[in-house]
Amino acid sequence: MEIVMWADLQCPFCLVGEANLQNAIRELGLEDQVKLDIKSYEVHRPQDGEGDKEMLQIFQDKEGFTKEGAIAHIADINKMEKEEAGIIMDFGKCHESTDFDAHRLYKYAMDHGKGKVVRDLLHQAYFIDHKVLADIHTLLEIWSYVKI
Numbered sequence: 001m002e003i004v005m006w007a008d009l010q011c012p013f014c015l016v017g018e019a020n021l022q023n024a025i026r027e028l029g030l031e032d033q034v035k036l037d038i039k040s041y042e043v044h045r046p047q048d049g050e051g052d053k054e055m056l057q058i059f060q061d062k063e064g065f066t067k068e069g070a071i072a073h074i075a076d077i078n079k080m081e082k083e084e085a086g087i088i089m090d091f092g093k094c095h096e097s098t099d100f101d102a103h104r105l106y107k108y109a110m111d112h113g114k115g116k117v118v119r120d121l122l123h124q125a126y127f128i129d130h131k132v133l134a135d136i137h138t139l140l141e142i143w144s145y146v147k148i
Contacts, residue, residue, distance in 0.1 A: 002035045008043040009099045009106070009122050009133060012077050012091055019085035038119065040103035044096050051097035051132030058096050081127075089127045097134035105139050112148050121145065 005021065007014035018038065025034050053061070059070035074092040081087045102122055109118035121142045125131040131138040 001030075001033060002037060004037045004039060006039045006041040008041050009102050009119070010094070010096065010126055011043055012081055012127070014041075015087070015123060015127065016080055016084045019087075038115075040106060042098070042100055042103060044098055050134045051095035053095065054092060055094045055096060056092040087127065090130075091127070093130045094126060095130065095132045097132050099133040101136070101139055102133040105143060109146065109148055114146050114148055117146055118142060118148075 003021070005018065007018060021036065025031060025036070056067075056070050056074060059065040059073060060067060063070075065073060071092070074090075077091045078089060081089055081091070106115060106118050106122060109115045122133065125138055125142065126133055133139070
């Protein structure tokens with residue numbers, strides 16, 4: 001069976017969906033029967049900036065949240081990530097940017113059998129290390145680590 005999923009690299013809801021789907025496949029013992037094909041879906045566009053603002057500020061500026069509302073929303077996202085994906089993060093410190101080149105790196109890695117490793121490293125860079133996925137240095141660091 002092949003499952004096709006569309007996901008953005010910076011979307012916490014996509015990350016939870018991926019984790020839940022992978023956990024379900026594992027819990028059902030279907031790893032050898034399911035091919036998961038994760039396609040790139042870019043939520044963040046060039047006009048969203050190049051990572052110069054943290055999500056706390058973006059929720060206020062772009063989404064119209066009050067500071068208190070943004071803090072509460074981020075707390076809900078952090079709780080969801082911890083409970084559903086087992087990831088401890090502070091989404092408020094993540095920097096929204098275009099991730100077009102990050103998706104290109106992921107696609108290249110998929111074509112060379114290293115897609116999962118690169119996707120995991122991109123998620124680590126963005127959600128945990130608060131790196132900007134539009135930053136060429138971040139992408140080069142991942143590329144050189146994987147040695148594609």
